[in-house]
Amino acid sequence: MAEELMLDLRNIHKSFFIGTPNEFEVLHGINFTVNKGEFVSIVGQSGSGKSTLMNIIGALDRPTEGEYTLDGVDIEKAKDHELSALRNKKIGFVFQTYNLIARTNALKNVELPMMYAGMSRGERTDRARMLLEQVGMKDRMHHNPDELSGGQKQRVAIARAMANDPAIILADEPTGALDSATGRLIMDIFHKLHEEQGKTIVLITHSPELSQETERIITLKDGTIMGETAGNWPAIKAKEGM
Amino acid sequence: MLITENILLALAGLKSNIMRSLLTMLGIIIGIASVIAIMTVGNSITVMVNTQMQEMGANNLTVGVSAKSTSEESTTSGLHFGAGNRREMDTEDYLTDEMLDSFLQEYGDNIKYTLLSSSVGSGTAMDGDLYAYVNITGYNEDYMDYTDLTLLAGRSFIEKDYENAQKVCIVSDYFVNNMFDGDTSAALGSSIEVNVSGKYYTYYIVGVYEYENDSYSSSSTEDTTTDLYIPYDTARAQLHTENDGYESITLVTTIDTDSEAFADTVENYFNVKYYSNNEDYEVTVTSMASMIESMTTMISTIELALAIIAGISLVVGGIGVMNIMLVSITERTKEIGTRKALGATNGSIRLQFITESVVICIMGGFIGIILGIVLGAVAATYMGYSASVSVVAIVVAVAFSMGIGVFFGYYPANKAAKLNPIDALRYE
Ligand SMILES: Nc1ncnc2c1ncn2[C@@H]1O[C@H](COP(=O)(O)OP(=O)(O)O)[C@@H](O)[C@H]1O
Ligand SMILES: [Mg+2]
Numbered sequence: 119m120a121e122e123l124m125l126d127l128r129n130i131h132k133s134f135f136i137g138t139p140n141e142f143e144v145l146h147g148i149n150f151t152v153n154k155g156e157f158v159s160i161v162g163q164s165g166s167g168k169s170t171l172m173n174i175i176g177a178l179d180r181p182t183e184g185e186y187t188l189d190g191v192d193i194e195k196a197k198d199h200e201l202s203a204l205r206n207k208k209i210g211f212v213f214q215t216y217n218l219i220a221r222t223n224a225l226k227n228v229e230l231p232m233m234y235a236g237m238s239r240g241e242r243t244d245r246a247r248m249l250l251e252q253v254g255m256k257d258r259m260h261h262n263p264d265e266l267s268g269g270q271k272q273r274v275a276i277a278r279a280m281a282n283d284p285a286i287i288l289a290d291e292p293t294g295a296l297d298s299a300t301g302r303l304i305m306d307i308f309h310k311l312h313e314e315q316g317k318t319i320v321l322i323t324h325s326p327e328l329s330q331e332t333e334r335i336i337t338l339k340d341g342t343i344m345g346e347t348a349g350n351w352p353a354i355k356a357k358e359g360m
Numbered sequence: 361m362l363i364t365e366n367i368l369l370a371l372a373g374l375k376s377n378i379m380r381s382l383l384t385m386l387g388i389i390i391g392i393a394s395v396i397a398i399m400t401v402g403n404s405i406t407v408m409v410n411t412q413m414q415e416m417g418a419n420n421l422t423v424g425v426s427a428k429s430t431s432e433e434s435t436t437s438g439l440h441f442g443a444g445n446r447r448e449m450d451t452e453d454y455l456t457d458e459m460l461d462s463f464l465q466e467y468g469d470n471i472k473y474t475l476l477s478s479s480v481g482s483g484t485a486m487d488g489d490l491y492a493y494v495n496i497t498g499y500n501e502d503y504m505d506y507t508d509l510t511l512l513a514g515r516s517f518i519e520k521d522y523e524n525a526q527k528v529c530i531v532s533d534y535f536v537n538n539m540f541d542g543d544t545s546a547a548l549g550s551s552i553e554v555n556v557s558g559k560y561y562t563y564y565i566v567g568v569y570e571y572e573n574d575s576y577s578s579s580s581t582e583d584t585t586t587d588l589y590i591p592y593d594t595a596r597a598q599l600h601t602e603n604d605g606y607e608s609i610t611l612v613t614t615i616d617t618d619s620e621a622f623a624d625t626v627e628n629y630f631n632v633k634y635y636s637n638n639e640d641y642e643v644t645v646t647s648m649a650s651m652i653e654s655m656t657t658m659i660s661t662i663e664l665a666l667a668i669i670a671g672i673s674l675v676v677g678g679i680g681v682m683n684i685m686l687v688s689i690t691e692r693t694k695e696i697g698t699r700k701a702l703g704a705t706n707g708s709i710r711l712q713f714i715t716e717s718v719v720i721c722i723m724g725g726f727i728g729i730i731l732g733i734v735l736g737a738v739a740a741t742y743m744g745y746s747a748s749v750s751v752v753a754i755v756v757a758v759a760f761s762m763g764i765g766v767f768f769g770y771y772p773a774n775k776a777a778k779l780n781p782i783d784a785l786r787y788e
Contacts, residue, residue: 178701178781199705206703217698217785221376222369233365234703278702
């Protein structure tokens with residue numbers, strides 16, 4: 119069966135401080151693809167350029183050089199407001215630092231992407247409740263972020279990433295600030311989204327151990343892809359009988 | 361839809377830091393409050409002056425003899441006003457009955473009443489232990505018609521009273537209460553003696569009118585002074601001024617007459633016919649309508665000047681709002697980055713922060729309006745005017761505070777909107 123491409127990156131370069139004496143290149147010609155429904159991890163040490171790469175994948179930033187197609191959309195040619203719409207509808211971000219909006223309760227946080235999408239109030243509240251229920255945060259939905267634990271915040275953030283039923287979830291070190299038990303819980307949620315809803319997920323992590331839990335591992339070192347290996351997820355899945 | 365969301369968001373933000381919000385609004389509050397207070401006081405004065413002057417009669421023309429302003433005088437110096445080396449006003453300079461008669465022959469159709477009055481003075485009527493304070497004034501027939509007293513008993517003056525300068529009077533029911541224990545029939549026909557600073561005047565009571573107790577003198581009933589009406593000619597005879605002319609006369613024009621325009625006609629008539637040879641004096645006619653108008657203009661000019669000065673504090677307030685908005689945007693850089701990652705366009709970020717600034721300004725504006733009305737009302741009442749709020753000022757204040765919100769909110773909001781999402785997300 120012919121697999122459909124979700125991400126297609128060709129010869130992606132990214133430099134900072136362009137045109138100044140400080141100019142330096144972080145990504146040196148990245149090539150890889152991700153198929154629809156895949157659970158891929160990008161692994162590398164701190165400073166290897168993972169977040170820079172994620173910002174490009176997430177259409178938050180443009181590459182200095184190279185071609186990038188997301189779900190059939192040529193990012194190079196898209197205008198700023200088109201990128202806004204793209205982030206809104208096709209991408210769900212999960213950050214290491216949760217990035218929930220302060221003084222805004224869990225429900226409103228989850229509603230936010232739907233509000234920017236122009237969904238009616240009743241509709242988005244219903245959906246936000248449903249999503250919070252999926253991540254086990256139903257009883258906390260009226261709490262503000264400062265009343266939630268790290269794991270709870272990250273679960274709200276995942277519900278928010280799912281708000282507009284995105285084509286892809288981009289998670290940058292989602293368990294990086296959590297203890298291992300809570301991290302486990304978050305990983306389970308990603309697996310559930312992948313297995314039950316067929317979501318395409320790109321997990322960015324510095325932990326080789328965590329990357330083993332995915333279907334495919336892309337290793338990044340100093341802004342260059344060192345290689346791709348298969349992950350252990352199919353084996354784990356079979357063992358756990360999912 | 362985004363507007364309501366943004367308003368709720370802004371309100372939640374204000375609530376979460378009430379002290380800071382209040383301090384931010386302070387400039388707006390003070391600015392709006394002072395503008396409203398000034399407008400309220402000004403409006404109260406205008407309304408009061410207008411009604412009072414209207415009561416005095418908008419159709420009244422005052423024909424008065426006044427000093428001529430010679431060209432020499434106006435050029436020499438601005439320091440000595442009036443008649444420096446001019447002769448005193450003489451009886452020859454006064455308006456006479458002949459002048460008035462010939463004028464009325466020509467323009468009688470435009471005149472409803474010719475009001476003449478002559479004050480004898482204030483005094484005390486006494487009869488044994490009984491006493492009452494009165495104000496004795498002589499009025500001509502037209503004036504009595506114009507005043508339209510409500511007679512409770514007896515009669516008004518008749519032709520003979522004027523012609524023969526009869527010593528008759530009309531007193532108030534209040535006077536009758538004090539002097540005759542309220543017995544009106546006993547009062548009618550009785551003679552009373554009034555002491556006006558040492559001089560005694562005697563009158564026979566022919567009528568009793570209903571005293572209209574207005575709010576201004578209601579406080580001390582004991583000392584109330586009521587008017588005692590006598591015929592004009594009687595007053596002139598008692599004052600030995602029967603042959604003098606008039607220094608000023610009040611004319612009441614008919615409703616159909618444009619009193620302001622007619623004032624010029626009257627002035628012209630007297631000056632051309634009778635005062636062209638008088639080197640020092642001339643006739644000046646002022647209409648009550650033009651006085652009301654110039655009074656109102658004067659008050660509103662002063663009011664506007666003060667309001668503009670107060671308005672400057674609004675600009676200061678606006679800068680305060682802008683400052684806080686800039687601080688708030690820096691504090692919330694990461695939030696802005698997150699919102700952009702979630703799909704917010706530059707436009708919706710801009711809208712969010714402009715809404716916030718407008719909400720702050722309008723809230724400040726409302727508090728300012730309430731404060732201003734209270735201050736203005738207190739000040740107006742203290743100054744003895746009945747407070748009347750200027751609706752225009754309120755509408756303008758709301759619009760103005762909204763305008764300040766947009767104007768001073770735009771720059772910070774635009775700055776937020778243009779933030780690069782990556783830089784905003786990475787901000788620590
Ligand atoms: N916006 C930026 N401006 C300047 N330098 C940056 C920026 N983003 C990343 N870098 C640099 O790029 C390199 C890679 O950073 P990053 O992508 O965050 O790595 P990782 O996420 O793998 O830890 C670092 O040296 C960092 O300092
Ligand atoms: Mg990183």
